[in-house]
Amino acid sequence: MEGLTKSKWLLNPLDRGSEILFGLIMALTFTCSIGIANKGTSEVRQLLIGAIGCNLAWGIVDATMYLIGILAQKARNKTIFDAVHNSSETKQIKILADSLPPTVASAIGTEGLEQIRNKLNDLPATITDVRLTVQDFKKAVAIFFLVFISTFPVVIPFIFIQDTNLALRISNIVAIVMMFLCGWSVARYVGVNKWRISITITLIGIILVAVTIALGG
Numbered sequence: 001m002e003g004l005t006k007s008k009w010l011l012n013p014l015d016r017g018s019e020i021l022f023g024l025i026m027a028l029t030f031t032c033s034i035g036i037a038n039k040g041t042s043e044v045r046q047l048l049i050g051a052i053g054c055n056l057a058w059g060i061v062d063a064t065m066y067l068i069g070i071l072a073q074k075a076r077n078k079t080i081f082d083a084v085h086n087s088s089e090t091k092q093i094k095i096l097a098d099s100l101p102p103t104v105a106s107a108i109g110t111e112g113l114e115q116i117r118n119k120l121n122d123l124p125a126t127i128t129d130v131r132l133t134v135q136d137f138k139k140a141v142a143i144f145f146l147v148f149i150s151t152f153p154v155v156i157p158f159i160f161i162q163d164t165n166l167a168l169r170i171s172n173i174v175a176i177v178m179m180f181l182c183g184w185s186v187a188r189y190v191g192v193n194k195w196r197i198s199i200t201i202t203l204i205g206i207i208l209v210a211v212t213i214a215l216g217g
Contacts, residue, residue, distance in 0.1 A: 012189060
């Protein structure tokens with residue numbers, strides 16, 4: 001199963017699918033607005049520029065929030081590590097158990113937690129330094145490009161097709177296919193029914209676009 005093997009990608013299929021879906025939703029709020037308003041050529045160009053600019057901005061925001069989330073997670077890991085180092089043996093076991101998902105803690109058991117406790121106590125304090133690595137920045141850049149680049153397949157029909165309604169239909173088909181493929185990739189990663197997840201994610205994406213447009217997004 002793909003989800004259980006080491007991937008050559010910076011982001012796993014779930015993260016990639018989520019970022020592409022986010023970019024598609026942002027782009028579709030603009031392209032669907034074009035169809036609703038039936039704008040002229042100059043106004044369509046302005047909206048397309050707006051769509052690309054919006055995804056550029058949100059790509060930067062999303063990448064930045066990813067880095068903030070990584071820092072927060074590393075800070076929490078350091079807090080747990082320090083708490084284990086500075087607590088009594090009994091309390092160390094409880095801290096470790098509370099920091100793990102209940103199912104994992106239960107499966108490991110007291111003996112497993114004791115082994116983890118001993119290994120953590122043998123580690124130097126510097127191992128939990130809260131700082132961003134080159135890999136973290138690479139992943140943030142990957143997130144930015146996924147959000148930004150996902151705009152282009154959706155807006156390309158408006159560049160080459162003069163008929164706005166036809167361009168909108170083709171654009172929507174492209175977006176639906178991309179949503180479906182995102183769902184397929186995610187389903188392969190988590191090991192569930194591919195058709196069910198792909199259709200579900202596609203429908204969720206369409207609903208989110210409709211809600212965003214209805215709320216003036």
